[in-house]
Amino acid sequence: MAEFQIVVSDETGHTEQFEVDGQDANRFLNRDLGSEVDGGAVGHDGVTLELTGGSDEAGRPMRADVAGSELKELLLEGGVGYHPSNEGERKRVTVRGRRISEATAQINARMVDGTFGDDEADVDEADADAEADGNDEE
Numbered sequence: 001m002a003e004f005q006i007v008v009s010d011e012t013g014h015t016e017q018f019e020v021d022g023q024d025a026n027r028f029l030n031r032d033l034g035s036e037v038d039g040g041a042v043g044h045d046g047v048t049l050e051l052t053g054g055s056d057e058a059g060r061p062m063r064a065d066v067a068g069s070e071l072k073e074l075l076l077e078g079g080v081g082y083h084p085s086n087e088g089e090r091k092r093v094t095v096r097g098r099r100i101s102e103a104t105a106q107i108n109a110r111m112v113d114g115t116f117g118d119d120e121a122d123v124d125e126a127d128a129d130a131e132a133d134g135n136d137e138e
Contacts, residue, residue: 002029005106006042008049010115018042028107033064033098036112044111053080053108054100062096062104069101 002025009015020028024041031037031051039047054062061081066072073094076082081095100107 002026002102002104004028004100004104006109007106008039008042008044008109008111010111010117012115012117014116016116028100028104029102031100033062037109039111044114044116047114048112049109050112051100051107051109054096054104055106056096056103057105060094060096062098062100064098066095066097067099068097069099069103070097071095072097 001021003019003021004025006018006020006028007015008018020041027037027041028051033051033053035051037049037051039045039049042049053064056062060071063074063080066074071094073092074081075090076093077088077090078084082091082093084091096103
């Protein structure tokens with residue numbers, strides 16, 4: 001059974017981590033980077049998550065330009081998986097493809113619509129309305 005660590009960020013830059021397994025984890029299996037998933041898998045119903053990246057158990061990053069979910073050795077000049085220290089420097093790096101599989105350990109995602117504070121703001125507004133209504137009766 002698949003088990004993932006999901007790291008979700010919102011528009012404000014706030015980030016939260018979730019662990020999913022079972023049916024919630026199955027929602028992510030065989031999806032490509034860039035696809036969208038319902039946020040109900042991480043407890044945020046009504047929110048859409050866009051898959052932006054991830055890594056496997058060994059920490060090898062997923063690259064959107066590599067098809068499938070297999071490991072691949074690429075000669076990189078920069079980007080995801082390698083940051084050169086000198087100009088023109090290249091290095092052969094092992095990366096994983098863009099498809100999420102059982103070998104994926106962490107998935108990075110961003111909220112397409114909404115923020116983490118939206119749920120709390122709705123509750124705060126309801127509490128404020130209830131207090132205001134209660135003060136009018138006195």
